[in-house]
Amino acid sequence: MNQTSTIPDFVSRKSFIEVDGRxxxxxxxxxxxxxxxxxxxxxxxxPWLPLQGVAPQFDDGCIVIKGKIGGMAAVxxxxxxxxxxxxxxxxxxxxxxxxxxxxxxxxxxGKRTAAILLLETGGVRLQEANLGLAAVAEVxxxxxxxxxxxxxxxxxxxxxxxxxxxxLAAGVSSYVVMTREARLGLNGPEVIEQExxxxxxxxxxxxxIWAIHGGEQRVxxxxxxxxxxxxxxxxxxxIREYVQADLLPEYRSQQVELYRDRITALDTSAQIDPIxxxxxxxxxxxxxxx
Amino acid sequence: xxxxxxxxxxxxRRITKKxxxxxxxxxxxxxxxxxxxxxxxxxxxxxxxxxxxRSWKAVFDRFFSKFDGAVxxxxxxxxxxxxxxxxxxEQAVEVISQ
Numbered sequence: 001m002n003q004t005s006t007i008p009d010f011v012s013r014k015s016f017i018e019v020d021g022r023x024x025x026x027x028x029x030x031x032x033x034x035x036x037x038x039x040x041x042x043x044x045x046x047p048w049l050p051l052q053g054v055a056p057q058f059d060d061g062c063i064v065i066k067g068k069i070g071g072m073a074a075v076x077x078x079x080x081x082x083x084x085x086x087x088x089x090x091x092x093x094x095x096x097x098x099x100x101x102x103x104x105x106x107x108x109x110g111k112r113t114a115a116i117l118l119l120e121t122g123g124v125r126l127q128e129a130n131l132g133l134a135a136v137a138e139v140x141x142x143x144x145x146x147x148x149x150x151x152x153x154x155x156x157x158x159x160x161x162x163x164x165x166x167x168l169a170a171g172v173s174s175y176v177v178m179t180r181e182a183r184l185g186l187n188g189p190e191v192i193e194q195e196x197x198x199x200x201x202x203x204x205x206x207x208x209i210w211a212i213h214g215g216e217q218r219v220x221x222x223x224x225x226x227x228x229x230x231x232x233x234x235x236x237x238x239i240r241e242y243v244q245a246d247l248l249p250e251y252r253s254q255q256v257e258l259y260r261d262r263i264t265a266l267d268t269s270a271q272i273d274p275i276x277x278x279x280x281x282x283x284x285x286x287x288x289x290x
Numbered sequence: 291x292x293x294x295x296x297x298x299x300x301x302x303r304r305i306t307k308k309x310x311x312x313x314x315x316x317x318x319x320x321x322x323x324x325x326x327x328x329x330x331x332x333x334x335x336x337x338x339x340x341x342x343x344r345s346w347k348a349v350f351d352r353f354f355s356k357f358d359g360a361v362x363x364x365x366x367x368x369x370x371x372x373x374x375x376x377x378x379x380e381q382a383v384e385v386i387s388q
Contacts, residue, residue: 020313021313039310040310040320040322041308041310041322041324043322043364045366050291050336053291053338054291054338055291055314055319055336055337055338055366055367055368056314056336056366057313057314057320057366058310058320058322058364058366080313082313082314082315082318083313083314083315084314
């Protein structure tokens with residue numbers, strides 16, 4: 001046996017999680033087809049952070065890249081999780097919403113342009129409070145405007161996860177792709193513990209958190225569509241598939257009755273464990289799309 | 291929050307490329323390195339950690355003792371150590387020398 005064949009895949013694979021937001025976004029595109037819009041050299045920084053003693057970032061933590069994926073037009077919008085927890089502020093929110101709106105404009109004009117949201121974010125940037133909340137509202141309405149014309153794909157790779165206002169953007173997107181390392185939830189574990197007590201949710205219990213918010217559980221419950229390995233090539237292939245996919249006749253966020261019924265049907269007299277919840281929800285998919 | 295500026299008029303070699311390296315994460319920084327618009331090199335630092343002007347000066351004195359490019363350097367810093375600063379600068383130099 002030669003030596004190369006003994007090296008397992010996870011050693012030779014190119015990690016997606018280990019690179020920054022910009023490199024992640026770039027890696028999704030066909031080689032040589034992409035360009036960055038409103039990049040760091042344009043220095044569109046947050047005007048609010050320096051006023052509060054926080055160093056801003058030249059791209060405000062939001063990277064917009066336009067190009068081709070599998071030969072089709074696409075725009076990737078990545079939030080950089082290492083800068084202020086990937087939080088969404090006035091500038092980063094405006095970049096995101098504007099990119100989505102341009103994709104909608106192109107798609108309506110006949111050039112279908114899919115959008116990929118790479119969300120590593122705790123949600124609204126607290127330092128920009130109301131402007132961040134307004135940004136979330138804008139992003140959601142921009143996603144809803146694009147969704148009937150081209151796929152909006154949310155990719156949550158980890159390890160920050162996707163929480164707060166931006167989890168709503170993930171919720172309304174056409175498809176959600178996650179890794180096992182990724183987490184998706186409205187309230188982050190610390191917030192739940194703080195609000196409801198440690199008996200309700202112990203934010204230091206990593207196994208518990210991942211069993212509830214983790215990619216495997218989210219895909220298992222049908223709240224996300226694909227579970228991918230932390231492998232840049234595999235993620236690229238999965239995203240390409242969704243970029244080329246047909247538009248859905250109905251979206252998860254429109255299946256209000258289905259989810260309401262599922263929640264009503266839960267027996268809350270005892271602690272529900274994640275595995276049985278997954279099984280239960282998968283058994284009640286009648287009427288739902290997934 | 292502090293704004294620090296340095297000039298290195300002796301750095302005169304013409305530069306044509308630009309580079310962007312790093313993220314403003316805790317203990318890290320980002321640097322933009324572009325061709326200078328005027329004579330010599332100019333450095334602007336925005337840092338969230340106050341009181342380290344002398345450390346910054348020492349890092350840049352050392353950097354410009356080896357590097358002579360007429361560059362415009364802009365830095366956003368969230369507490370990078372002098373070692374990390376030098377590393378980021380060297381990464382940027384690597385990009386503009388490619």
